[in-house]
Amino acid sequence: MKEGPGSTMNQDRFQAWMNLLQAHAVITTRIENELETSCGLSLAEHQVLVRLAGSVERRFRMYDLADVLLLSKSGTTRLVDRLEKRGLVTRLLCEGDRRVVFAALSSAGERAVEEAHSILASAIERSFSRHLSDEDIATLRGSLRRLLEGNEAWADHRCSPSYPARAAPSRRAGSS
Amino acid sequence: MKEGPGSTMNQDRFQAWMNLLQAHAVITTRIENELETSCGLSLAEHQVLVRLAGSVERRFRMYDLADVLLLSKSGTTRLVDRLEKRGLVTRLLCEGDRRVVFAALSSAGERAVEEAHSILASAIERSFSRHLSDEDIATLRGSLRRLLEGNEAWADHRCSPSYPARAAPSRRAGSS
DNA sequence: CTCAGATAGTTGTCACGTCAACTACTGCCT
């Protein structure tokens, strides 16, 4: 009656949602601070580098980058701007389709992501993994994945009807 | 080797953390959109109203509000500014300690939080609860609470040594 | 009493991300 939604939904479910918000806020703040002070990278910037490093061609179309980062197109533009200004990422034109711009990992970017690796790993360990058993992790991951799939399925910003047609995120070289 | 931290930590743990980030992003975006379009309230604004409504005295010191919202002092000031401008919250002076300002729920604020209640509940249901079993919820909540406690324990912005001394969030009337 | 240090809140300035409008390019349709 005074704590929040209680009549139309289970109190536990509301609390679980609140806990998700709080845990996310606390954990990301801590991990981001550690990453920022050690490597000078924000979580978002690091995510870009990791995604690029994880891609076969070491590059991503801006569009696909926005998609995997769950970020707006303009947010992605500005994020890549910052990384490019710092020399960690390079923009490459696509010769097959001149509307397309690739964000590619520079060698400095590769070094940065490698350097961040162990720092981030230990930050995650301290703020996250450390507090959970293997079983907790497995269950948590299962629940989170189900949430993700349930919500990605419909109603998200991106995923226009043409999405399946875009095929692989990277194809056709940009500079070679 | 190319997906992210893999040598110093279990891959599953890194993935679980990634899933936490993604699930949070997707779910809060969806829920916030629904709340915003139906009630004109952001999630943060709603949180303020819920906290105030949940308080015994229907009021909170700015300081304590910042604390429970996991927000900076200035962020809280501006959040309350917006709500006050819209008439949902009133600032009250504390006569016992004139440094202190209370944020108090106005009657319009009470109506707003009641109105938002069912809308938010169904949004949470659709984007969150719906995808999880009772057992999932219980386990998830347990894990999240453990994460929260593990991280709140030390190293957070607030919680200066004087924290326990501040006692109850509200005491001494503000206007009566 | 008085002054130094701590505490509560607000304000200036900035970083980051959003939406909407814009440019540039592609590709279909006639």
Added chain:
DNA sequence: AGGCAGTAGTTGACGTGACAACTATCTGAG
């Protein structure tokens, strides 16, 4: 070919929150 709808990316204006500096007040040591 010409034109137009659709797509990729960038830019302008803005909202929100953070940090640091500031004001005002309280408290305790002398």
